[in-house]
Amino acid sequence: xxxxxxxxxxxxxxxxxxxxxxxxxxxxxxxxxxxxxxxxxxxxxxxxxxxxxxxxxxxxxxxxxxxxxxxxxxxxxxxxxxxxxxxxxxxxxxxxxxxxxxxxxxxxxxxx
Amino acid sequence: xxxxxxxxxxxxxxxxxxxxxxxxxxxxxxxxxxxxxxxxxxxxxxxxxxxxxxxxxxxxxxxxxxxxxxxxxxxxxxxxxxxxxxxxxxxxxxxxxxxxxxxxxxxxxxxxx
Numbered sequence: 001x002x003x004x005x006x007x008x009x010x011x012x013x014x015x016x017x018x019x020x021x022x023x024x025x026x027x028x029x030x031x032x033x034x035x036x037x038x039x040x041x042x043x044x045x046x047x048x049x050x051x052x053x054x055x056x057x058x059x060x061x062x063x064x065x066x067x068x069x070x071x072x073x074x075x076x077x078x079x080x081x082x083x084x085x086x087x088x089x090x091x092x093x094x095x096x097x098x099x100x101x102x103x104x105x106x107x108x109x110x111x112x
Numbered sequence: 113x114x115x116x117x118x119x120x121x122x123x124x125x126x127x128x129x130x131x132x133x134x135x136x137x138x139x140x141x142x143x144x145x146x147x148x149x150x151x152x153x154x155x156x157x158x159x160x161x162x163x164x165x166x167x168x169x170x171x172x173x174x175x176x177x178x179x180x181x182x183x184x185x186x187x188x189x190x191x192x193x194x195x196x197x198x199x200x201x202x203x204x205x206x207x208x209x210x211x212x213x214x215x216x217x218x219x220x221x222x223x224x225x
Contacts, residue, residue, distance in 0.1 A: 042114075106154070
């Protein structure tokens with residue numbers, strides 16, 4: 001079944017640790033995105049990619065980095081996690097030229 | 113001032129009620145308007161998608177865009193407990209802007225049996 005998967009769903013980690021949030025989609029979409037969502041707040045775009053080896057920063061400044069080596073895979077990495085990184089991270093994909101985003105279920109990150 | 117304003121609620125209605133969810137925006141250049149539904153502990157899912165002004169209906173859901181007033185609405189008829197979720201409005205300037213959407217902060221809706 002075509003879908004978009006995020007792992008882990010929940011992550012509790014100590015300050016200073018390096019973490020990678022995984023995102024994979026089986027829909028063959030070229031465009032992929034990472035959004036950050038805090039309770040009661042709007043989604044903010046932090047990274048996007050329009051294809052393999054293409055990555056751009058979004059509107060919200062983030063200390064995270066992303067890579068796009070394969071079409072289906074778009075991981076997000078934090079080299080040194082801090083409590084200010086505590087948030088929900090949502091991965092999404094879309095077909096080229098369409099506005100319809102397909103979201104994963106998100107990773108809830110807590111940094112102690 | 114935020115580009116998109118949405119009443120965060122929460123909004124609680126009895127089953128069968130008509131629900132009206134609204135967003136206002138400041139950028140008159142927005143052309144594409146979307147409503148996403150987000151269940152607890154899930155990612156948002158696209159519910160309705162409209163271009164420019166007018167109405168669009170899909171089952172119990174109607175999306176309305178009034179560009180002259182910079183105002184969009186989502187109406188839910190005969191609301192069901194399964195409609196309980198957070199509803200996010202989103203909009204973009206161009207068709208090829210992809211995921212670079214501007215989201216409202218979401219309205220939490222609870223439909224009581």
